[in-house]
Amino acid sequence: KAGVTQTPRYLIKTRGQQVTLSCSPISGHRSVSWYQQTPGQGLQFLFEYFSETQRNKGNFPGRFSGRQFSNSRSEMNVSTLELGDSALYLCASSYSPGPTGNEQFFGPGTRLTVL
Amino acid sequence: QQPVQSPQAVILREGEDAVINCSSSKALYSVHWYRQKHGEAPVFLMILLKGGEQKGHEKISASFNEKKQQSSLYLTASQLSYSGTYFCGTELRAGSEKLVFGKGTKLTVNP
Numbered sequence: 001k002a003g004v005t006q007t008p009r010y011l012i013k014t015r016g017q018q019v020t021l022s023c024s025p026i027s028g029h030r031s032v033s034w035y036q037q038t039p040g041q042g043l044q045f046l047f048e049y050f051s052e053t054q055r056n057k058g059n060f061p062g063r064f065s066g067r068q069f070s071n072s073r074s075e076m077n078v079s080t081l082e083l084g085d086s087a088l089y090l091c092a093s094s095y096s097p098g099p100t101g102n103e104q105f106f107g108p109g110t111r112l113t114v115l
Numbered sequence: 116q117q118p119v120q121s122p123q124a125v126i127l128r129e130g131e132d133a134v135i136n137c138s139s140s141k142a143l144y145s146v147h148w149y150r151q152k153h154g155e156a157p158v159f160l161m162i163l164l165k166g167g168e169q170k171g172h173e174k175i176s177a178s179f180n181e182k183k184q185q186s187s188l189y190l191t192a193s194q195l196s197y198s199g200t201y202f203c204g205t206e207l208r209a210g211s212e213k214l215v216f217g218k219g220t221k222l223t224v225n226p
Contacts, residue, residue: 004156033213042117042218043157043202056212090156099147099206099214101170106149106156 025093
């Protein structure tokens with residue numbers, strides 16, 4: 001069974017640009033969650049999508065958005081990039097929505113560097 | 116609301132034991148543990164739920180003290196493969212919408 005895949009693995013952007021990251025969950029998983037990982041803050045929840053609907057959103061500005069397609073693949077978009085957006089962006093998939101009792105399977109992440 | 120993990124880092128020799136703690140200022144419904152090796156994705160270790168239920172597929176021991184709002188991960192007879200950063204994620208109530216992760220505990224196991 002293939003794992004969670006994320007593309008691209010590395011990105012370098014400049015301030016003010018926008019970026020789109022992609023995540024393909026494990027086959028059969030309909031929930032995709034996105035996290036931002038930085039050395040100072042650890043793993044911070046961005047949002048979760050289940051069956052093409054956003055179920056919950058973390059405390060991030062509106063510049064961070066996402067969507068999910070009918071095949072459960074998900075994208076997240078960051079507009080007007082800031083230096084502080086430099087981070088590893090992880091997506092995680094699970095069969096059911098929400099964390100209760102659910103094991104999440106993480107992808108390898110996309111390393112975003114904003115110059 | 117972010118749980119506090121302690122210690123922040125620990126260095127062991129192979130075969131030694133370690134305990135990693137995860138403390139919350141709020142009552143918890145469940146605690147989830149993940150390990151992330153350098154340059155790799157976090158990997159699920161265990162879920163501990165209020166009431167004593169546990170779910171995991173790794174031979175790792177953990178406890179969840181609901182009264183103290185704390186969970187502990189016990190790594191005994193450590194192996195080199197145990198090296199990595201351990202994260203706890205906390206859930207305040209059943210059916211909550213998200214996990215809140217601690218900042219992690221970096222474990223290094225040396226030969």
